[in-house]
Amino acid sequence: MGLxxxxxxxxxxxxxxxxxxVAKRIAETRRAGHDVVVVVSAMGDTTDELxxxxxxxxxxxxxxxxxxxxxxxxxxxxxLLAMAIANLGVSAQSFTGQxxxxxxxxxxxxxxILEVRADRITQALADGHVAIVAGFQGVNPxxxxxxTLGRGGSDTTAVALAAALGAEVCEIYxxxxxxxxxxxxxxxxxxxxxxxxxEEMLDLAASGAKVLMLRCVExxxxxxxxxxxxxxxxxxxxxxxxxxxxxxxxMEQPIISGVAHDPSEAKVTVVGVPDVPGTAxxxxxxxxxxxxxxxxxxxxxSAAQTGLTDISFTLPSADGPKATAALxxxxxxxGYESLQYDxxxxxxxxxxxxMKSHPGVSAKLFGALRDAGINIEMISTSEIRVSVITRADxxxxxxxxxxxxxxxDAEEQEAIVYGGTGR
Amino acid sequence: MGLxxxxxxxxxxxxxxxxxxVAKRIAETRRAGHDVVVVVSAMGDTTDELxxxxxxxxxxxxxxxxxxxxxxxxxxxxxLLAMAIANLGVSAQSFTGQxxxxxxxxxxxxxxILEVRADRITQALADGHVAIVAGFQGVNPxxxxxxTLGRGGSDTTAVALAAALGAEVCEIYxxxxxxxxxxxxxxxxxxxxxxxxxEEMLDLAASGAKVLMLRCVExxxxxxxxxxxxxxxxxxxxxxxxxxxxxxxxMEQPIISGVAHDPSEAKVTVVGVPDVPGTAxxxxxxxxxxxxxxxxxxxxxSAAQTGLTDISFTLPSADGPKATAALxxxxxxxGYESLQYDxxxxxxxxxxxxMKSHPGVSAKLFGALRDAGINIEMISTSEIRVSVITRADxxxxxxxxxxxxxxxDAEEQEAIVYGGTGR
Numbered sequence: 141m142g143l144x145x146x147x148x149x150x151x152x153x154x155x156x157x158x159x160x161x162v163a164k165r166i167a168e169t170r171r172a173g174h175d176v177v178v179v180v181s182a183m184g185d186t187t188d189e190l191x192x193x194x195x196x197x198x199x200x201x202x203x204x205x206x207x208x209x210x211x212x213x214x215x216x217x218x219x220l221l222a223m224a225i226a227n228l229g230v231s232a233q234s235f236t237g238q239x240x241x242x243x244x245x246x247x248x249x250x251x252x253i254l255e256v257r258a259d260r261i262t263q264a265l266a267d268g269h270v271a272i273v274a275g276f277q278g279v280n281p282x283x284x285x286x287x288t289l290g291r292g293g294s295d296t297t298a299v300a301l302a303a304a305l306g307a308e309v310c311e312i313y314x315x316x317x318x319x320x321x322x323x324x325x326x327x328x329x330x331x332x333x334x335x336x337x338x339e340e341m342l343d344l345a346a347s348g349a350k351v352l353m354l355r356c357v358e359x360x361x362x363x364x365x366x367x368x369x370x371x372x373x374x375x376x377x378x379x380x381x382x383x384x385x386x387x388x389x390x391m392e393q394p395i396i397s398g399v400a401h402d403p404s405e406a407k408v409t410v411v412g413v414p415d416v417p418g419t420a421x422x423x424x425x426x427x428x429x430x431x432x433x434x435x436x437x438x439x440x441x442s443a444a445q446t447g448l449t450d451i452s453f454t455l456p457s458a459d460g461p462k463a464t465a466a467l468x469x470x471x472x473x474x475g476y477e478s479l480q481y482d483x484x485x486x487x488x489x490x491x492x493x494x495m496k497s498h499p500g501v502s503a504k505l506f507g508a509l510r511d512a513g514i515n516i517e518m519i520s521t522s523e524i525r526v527s528v529i530t531r532a533d534x535x536x537x538x539x540x541x542x543x544x545x546x547x548x549d550a551e552e553q554e555a556i557v558y559g560g561t562g563r
Numbered sequence: 564m565g566l567x568x569x570x571x572x573x574x575x576x577x578x579x580x581x582x583x584x585v586a587k588r589i590a591e592t593r594r595a596g597h598d599v600v601v602v603v604s605a606m607g608d609t610t611d612e613l614x615x616x617x618x619x620x621x622x623x624x625x626x627x628x629x630x631x632x633x634x635x636x637x638x639x640x641x642x643l644l645a646m647a648i649a650n651l652g653v654s655a656q657s658f659t660g661q662x663x664x665x666x667x668x669x670x671x672x673x674x675x676i677l678e679v680r681a682d683r684i685t686q687a688l689a690d691g692h693v694a695i696v697a698g699f700q701g702v703n704p705x706x707x708x709x710x711t712l713g714r715g716g717s718d719t720t721a722v723a724l725a726a727a728l729g730a731e732v733c734e735i736y737x738x739x740x741x742x743x744x745x746x747x748x749x750x751x752x753x754x755x756x757x758x759x760x761x762e763e764m765l766d767l768a769a770s771g772a773k774v775l776m777l778r779c780v781e782x783x784x785x786x787x788x789x790x791x792x793x794x795x796x797x798x799x800x801x802x803x804x805x806x807x808x809x810x811x812x813x814m815e816q817p818i819i820s821g822v823a824h825d826p827s828e829a830k831v832t833v834v835g836v837p838d839v840p841g842t843a844x845x846x847x848x849x850x851x852x853x854x855x856x857x858x859x860x861x862x863x864x865s866a867a868q869t870g871l872t873d874i875s876f877t878l879p880s881a882d883g884p885k886a887t888a889a890l891x892x893x894x895x896x897x898g899y900e901s902l903q904y905d906x907x908x909x910x911x912x913x914x915x916x917x918m919k920s921h922p923g924v925s926a927k928l929f930g931a932l933r934d935a936g937i938n939i940e941m942i943s944t945s946e947i948r949v950s951v952i953t954r955a956d957x958x959x960x961x962x963x964x965x966x967x968x969x970x971x972d973a974e975e976q977e978a979i980v981y982g983g984t985g986r
Contacts (some may be wrong), residue, residue: 156619190639195639196579197643198650205649208657209642212635216613219632220620226628227621234631239707258705284683 142171142308143265147180147275147298151315151376152215152372153182162313162372163224165201168269169457176266177305179275179298180221181423182213203248207277207284209289211236214274214294220471222272230272234422235260237277237286240296244278244287251324253296253359256304273301299356303363309445309456310365312352313372318379320349321398324537328548333397335380340397340493341367343525347489348402357381384493396492396546401539403486405435406457407518408464412477415449422474423451423467430466432459436520448477452518454529457483485517486535489527490542502526508545514538564690565594565731568697570603570721574738574793576640577607585736585795586647595654598688601726602698602721605636616896626671629702630711633662639698645695655693659684660700662710665720667701667710674710675721676782679727679769684752686943693881696724722779726786733788737749738952742767742774744821744971749959752972756820758803763820763916764790766948770912771825780804787802807916818924820970824962826909826955828858829880830941831887835900838872845897846890853889855882859910859943859950871900875941879951880906883970908940909958912950913965925949931968937961958979 146166153159170176190209195202201209214524218234225232241257264271275294278287289296301311319341322330336344338361345354351369360367360381370378413419420439427434434453455463464481467474495501502519505526509516514537518529530538543549569589574978576582579688613632641657648655660681664680687694698717701710714717725733742764745753759767760786768777774792781805783790794802836842843862850857857876873896878886887904890897918924926943928949932939937960942954953961966972 155618159620163918193579193639193643194646197647200650201646205642205645205657208638208659209646212642215631215635215638216616219628219635220616222628223617223619223632227623234628236631300831323735336902550810 141175143175143177143305144169144179144180145298145302145305145307145310146313147294147311148178148221148313148372149294149315150184150186150503151182153180153185153221153314158185159217159220159224163221166225167230167319168271176247176270177265177301177307178270178272178299179201179216179222179294180214181275182210182215182292183220183499186213186216194428198485207248208288209287210288211274211277211286214276215524218272218274222270225287230270230505231268232272233264234272234274235264236274237297238279240271240273240301242273242278242300243281246280246282246285246287247289248285249281255280256300257328258301258304258388261301261305263525271447273297286550291522292356293544295353295356296359298368299359299363302365303359303420307365309367309368310360311370312356312369312510314351315371315373316351317371317374317376319381322539323349323401324399325551326539327399327543330366330398330543331548331550334377335382336383336397337384337493338381339524341381342492343399343489343522344398347400347491347525347527348404348487349398349400352381355441388540389409395494395498396490397546398491398547398548399539399543400489400491401486401535402489403531403535404457405421405454405485405487406483407452407454407485408460408467409450409452409480409482410447410467410474411416411445411450411480413451414475414500415447418473419449419474420451421542422470426466426470427455427463432463434463434465436518436529438518438520447524449541454518456486465509485529486532486538487529488526488538488542489525490546491525493524495524495526504545505542509538510540512537512541514541565597566598566600566728567592567603567726568600568721568725568733569719570734571601571736571795571936572717572738573604573607573609575736576603576644577641580644582606582640582647586644586651589644589648590651590796591655593693598727600684600688600695600724600730601644602697602717602724603637603640603695604698604717605633605891609616609636609639614817617919626696627708630671630709633711634697634700634709637699641695645693648693648695649777652840653693654691654696656687657695658687659697660720661702663694663696663724665696665701665723665978666710669703669705669708669710671710674703676701676712676723679723681724681727684724684853691868692743695901696720704968707952715779715798717881718776718779719782722782722786722788724791725788726728726785727781730788733783733793733805734793735779736793737774738751738794738796739774740794740799741792742804742821743771744963744968746772746824749824749962750822750966750972752971753821753966754845754971756802757800758772758805758808759820760807760916762947763914764804765913766912766945767821767823770823770914770948770950772821772823772826792925818921819913819971821971822966822969823912823914824909824958825912826907826958827880828877828910828952829883829904829906830875830877830908830952831883831890832873832889832903832905833899834903835869835871837898838870842897843871843874845893847876849889849893849897850876850878850886850952853885855886859941859952861941861943862944877908877910877941886982907955908952909955909961910950910952911961911965911971912948914948915951918949927968928965931964932961933962935960937964974982
């Protein structure tokens with residue numbers, strides 16, 4: 141029986157009864173003979189409450205102090221979880237990111253894990269304890285200051301520990317049954333996927349599937365850590381995220397894994413920019429200098445009579461003000477006519493490792509959208525993904541139409557469970 | 564301008580407005596040219612709320628995990644306070660007990676400070692920061708585990724840091740104006756004391772004065788750290804606790820500093836115990852083995868015809884069940900007739916460094932109680948203290964009668980401020 145890393149998110153440890161339920165599952169895993177390392181997030185809304193407290197004090201909290209504040213959340217959940225496990229007669233000890241050896245750079249609020257020196261966790265396992273580790277946090281060894289990893293940090297902690305400890309599997313417990321062929325809140329006939337590759341999961345995550353964060357999947361792929369995304373509210377098998385399995389040929393692989401959607405992007409159009417070499421570089425240098433990551437980019441063919449073109453790109457709408465301010469500051473230098481900003485857009489992505497060898501996927505996608513009366517505003521493709529931008533208020537209809545067109549709808553409705561009803 | 568250590572309790576940082584008010588005072592102290600180290604407790608009822616959470620999980624939380632849980636409280640208050648100070652344009656950094664070098668033994672929940680390795684605090688001060696340190700917590704260097712210091716821990720942290728850093732003064736901010744000649748809630752005419760010696764303060768603390776914990780005063784006396792007990796809600800000078808001042812003769816010292824009271828003790832009487840050598844030793848060995856500290860002890864003269872005597876002692880009433888259980892277990896061995904337990908008692912203590920050279924203090928005390936119709940059940944004296952046990956429901960009347968009899972009542976009623984009304 142090998143080592144299993146389990147990660148529980150905030151909704152799985154929201155209150156004392158939830159913590160006790162999670163403890164029961166952990167104790168059962170331990171009693172089945174496994175070594176168990178648990179990574180835990182802060183309880184329910186704790187992190188938001190701490191952020192509210194900071195905002196009541198100052199609009200500009202120093203990043204170092206913000207990290208000290210926020211890491212209090214996991215301190216509470218991890219010690220309570222250790223107590224709950226001990227109460228079931230299974231020995232457990234909790235460890236901060238520092239104690240667990242999660243070494244990061246010095247970027248407070250968005251630190252990167254550099255290394256995991258898990259000696260203390262290894263020792264705790266050898267001593268027969270279940271090790272509970274605070275997610276989302278590490279230590280900058282130069283200053284001995286606590287750092288936080290930013291969004292999706294707890295998943296990343298779990299995968300990093302699983303890699304460092306050579307775990308059999310890293311189980312990501314959440315409030316859904318796994319990864320679905322589409323968001324079940326929008327597509328009631330969405331199917332749970334039994335298995336996806338890291339590449340597909342990366343594209344799903346990048347395209348708006350919330351169940352796993354991109355960086356966690358990147359980490360898992362790099363270190364070949366099998367992920368098992370499953371519900372903490374049921375005993376069902378979830379979705380396994382792995383390398384492509386040897387011997388499983390293309391023929392047996394489904395062409396399309398799923399349809400992802402993301403309503404959180406906005407579109408910026410730089411109108412009437414001179415169509416000369418270096419224009420696009422100047423636009424995106426200005427945006428990058430403002431710390432904004434852009435997603436899709438489209439440049440229209442220039443109108444011959446004017447020598448001007450339009451450049452459109454999408455970005456997280458939260459970054460809209462930063463990007464437009466940066467572009468306005470270089471308006472004279474770039475010589476464009478005007479800026480347009482549109483946050484009423486939605487992105488739909490069709491994802492599947494089998495796509496690249498099947499011509500006509502894009503045509504079928506565009507046809508399905510046309511038949512549903514949905515206009516396409518931008519298109520972007522990769523080897524295993526096609527993404528389109530639609531009006532925001534048509535996005536959900538678009539997801540359902542595409543899901544049906546590609547034959548992804550589940551045959552048995554009762555196979556679908558979404559959200560947590562406890563048991 | 565030297566170094567000042569300031570300690571703020573939970574009521575001084577109970578919410579965001581309170582934290583901002585405290586930050587203002589700290590910033591003013593810094594701007595006046597002092598180096599400032601601040602020790603802070605958890606906000607308001609945070610610690611109690613965390614204890615409630617643990618109790619909702621298990622009746623027997625492991626001590627190591629309890630310490631991890633409770634130290635989340637200071638993590639929150641210290642980072643918020645650092646943010647609030649930074650927001651006033653004064654640089655501040657917060658430090659956990661571990662980061663501040665508060666080295667303790669391994670006794671979770673009641674750890675003793677062994678050493679303070681304040682290199683990091685010294686460096687922060689040299690870099691121009693105000694250093695905010697979490698009270699109540701330290702680290703066991705053998706295991707790298709966080710420990711808590713138990714009741715009064717934050718005051719002790721402050722005094723230990725003041726001693727290690729050679730601070731000019733350790734200011735203990737609280738919700739009262741200083742140390743009073745009696746509890747102003749019971750004696751409205753109680754006077755604020757401008758200055759008391761460590762010895763007097765020790766006896767006041769041991770006798771029920773809540774404003775400072777015994778161990779903090781012991782620590783301050785050992786390292787000659789001047790304490791200044793004052794209100795965080797007013798700008799008034801409080802009470803200075805120091806060594807006796809050279810050149811201040813007995814004549815100028817008031818005979819009596821104050822009247823303390825403590826309603827939290829209980830009395831155990833071992834009835835009909837054989838009056839032979841070793842009896843008392845056996846009784847108190849049994850009690851000590853149960854981990855109970857006794858306070859006052861009285862043994863009556865034995866009745867000649869029976870050869871039996873009664874031994875009475877007082878103890879914190881919270882320890883009553885433990886002590887009586889321990890004595891019942893050795894009933895046959897001790898050969899006593901019965902046990903009596905009485906938690907309806909109160910303790911009054913008269914304290915003053917000038918007492919030892921003034922005969923008649925005890926007689927005057929007993930006379931005042933007689934005139935007030937109050938019966939004395941036990942008596943205990945030290946060089947600078949006389950304590951008596953009364954009925955619990957007579958304790959407050961006793962305090963007022965003694966306060967008046969020794970001329971302690973303030974002449975100007977308006978000089979008294981008790982409790983926090985903010986400003």
